[in-house]
Amino acid sequence: MQILIIHQNFPGQYKHLAPALVAQGHQVFSLTPKVEKRTVWKGVTLLPYRIKRSSSKDVHPWLSDLETKVIRAEACYRQALVLKDKGLEPDVILGHHGWGEPMFLKDVWPNAKMGLYCELYHLNSGETVNFDPEFSTPDLRGNVLRLRLRNLNNALHFDIGDAGISPTKFQAATFPEPFRNKISVIHDGIDTNTVKPNADAVLKISDDLSVTRDEEVITFINRNLEPYRGYHVFMRALPKLLKARPNAQVVLLGGDEVSYGSRPPSGKTWKQIYIDEVREQISDEDWARVHFMGRVPYDVFLAMMQVSRLHIYLTYPFVLSWSLLEAMSTEAAILASDTAPVLEAIKHDETGWLTDFFDADALVEKANALLEDKETRARLGKAARAFVLKTYDLKTQCLPKQLEWVSGLAKP
Numbered sequence: 001m002q003i004l005i006i007h008q009n010f011p012g013q014y015k016h017l018a019p020a021l022v023a024q025g026h027q028v029f030s031l032t033p034k035v036e037k038r039t040v041w042k043g044v045t046l047l048p049y050r051i052k053r054s055s056s057k058d059v060h061p062w063l064s065d066l067e068t069k070v071i072r073a074e075a076c077y078r079q080a081l082v083l084k085d086k087g088l089e090p091d092v093i094l095g096h097h098g099w100g101e102p103m104f105l106k107d108v109w110p111n112a113k114m115g116l117y118c119e120l121y122h123l124n125s126g127e128t129v130n131f132d133p134e135f136s137t138p139d140l141r142g143n144v145l146r147l148r149l150r151n152l153n154n155a156l157h158f159d160i161g162d163a164g165i166s167p168t169k170f171q172a173a174t175f176p177e178p179f180r181n182k183i184s185v186i187h188d189g190i191d192t193n194t195v196k197p198n199a200d201a202v203l204k205i206s207d208d209l210s211v212t213r214d215e216e217v218i219t220f221i222n223r224n225l226e227p228y229r230g231y232h233v234f235m236r237a238l239p240k241l242l243k244a245r246p247n248a249q250v251v252l253l254g255g256d257e258v259s260y261g262s263r264p265p266s267g268k269t270w271k272q273i274y275i276d277e278v279r280e281q282i283s284d285e286d287w288a289r290v291h292f293m294g295r296v297p298y299d300v301f302l303a304m305m306q307v308s309r310l311h312i313y314l315t316y317p318f319v320l321s322w323s324l325l326e327a328m329s330t331e332a333a334i335l336a337s338d339t340a341p342v343l344e345a346i347k348h349d350e351t352g353w354l355t356d357f358f359d360a361d362a363l364v365e366k367a368n369a370l371l372e373d374k375e376t377r378a379r380l381g382k383a384a385r386a387f388v389l390k391t392y393d394l395k396t397q398c399l400p401k402q403l404e405w406v407s408g409l410a411k412p
Contacts, residue, residue, distance in 0.1 A: 006030070007095065013096060017094075017406075031048075077107065095114070096116075096119065105160075118164040186402055197331045203306075231270060231274060237361075245368065254292075
């Protein structure tokens with residue numbers, strides 16, 4: 001078959017699936033703004049598209065999100081017409097529609113089957129709305145209307161999507177019927193042959209400090225350090241955590257930007273806001289044991305997981321981070337918030353420990369208890385990896401199911 005993949009940050013969620021489709025003998029193309037010219041990546045032909053306009057300055061704020069997606073969708077549409085004239089006729093189109101890119105592609109190739117990566121439908125009720133009182137929406141009624149309009153992008157794709165795929169049950173369940181019935185729950189997959197325990201792992205924190213599994217290392221990861229992933233809760237627990245664990249090295253990964261949720265006040269970052277909030281409560285000696293590493297190459301991230309004695313994961317009820325499952329795959333002991341969809345991976349006292357998202361004192365108490373209990377940590381770590389192997393392993397579980405899903409999508 002000819003298979004076209006649309007992703008503004010290719011390969012994204014298709015980094016394993018796309019090469020596997022090539023290996024099956026399909027012609028695989030990707031339409032993406034990540035490249036300047038036609039090139040090849042792992043057998044996938046990458047085709048550039050260009051966004052030629054920016055969002056309007058005075059558009060109604062409730063419509064700004066949709067306008068951004070339509071701008072991107074039009075750019076894909078224009079380039080798709082050029083590709084069609086050059087002979088591209090995909091049998092299957094795979095796309096993460098969260099950025100709007102596939103919106104008009106059925107107008108170019110009406111006979112192609114379209115499979116959508118369904119990351120999230122924006123709910124306006126239930127536990128996901130005003131989950132964190134500190135960042136609650138003052139105009140709750142207006143926010144309901146804003147989210148309704150934001151979901152127009154989802155709704156426009158429901159009409160053209162032949163099937164969907166979601167990585168977790170929680171994410172799939174956010175989508176309304178009848179499209180929910182078209183979604184298969186299949187995770188992107190964890191490469192457990194790479195992401196595995198390593199007794200000899202070394203994490204270089206700086207020119208003056210490297211740590212191994214012999215040290216007490218506490219880890220915390222966000223793509224960007226922000227409240228949606230519990231950064232504020234972790235930082236507020238940090239003064240007591242450092243006092244309780246005088247030999248611990250605390251390592252944080254994450255950028256200074258915003259991936260989810262609201263932006264910080266102008267000129268500030270969430271990272272610095274919460275450093276400023278707690279810094280006076282922490283002695284210089286203790287603060288020297290806190291290490292912000294920013295964003296790092298994957299091998300450094302992997303070493304961090306492999307030396308972690310305790311990995312703390314906090315999140316709003318939202319998309320599940322790959323990093324949690326990767327930490328589990330390295331047999332790290334996990335302390336995680338009892339929020340969906342974490343509960344799909346962490347069963348309390350089986351594959352990790354759970355704690356109340358908002359209770360910083362409980363976080364410190366449970367972290368201290370786990371760090372004092374080597375046998376429990378070992379038991380939880382081994383069970384966590386076993387669960388990942390059984391449920392999320394790339395080669396034996398997820399990738400075969402993804403390939404079967406694409407094959408089923410292509411059938412008349």
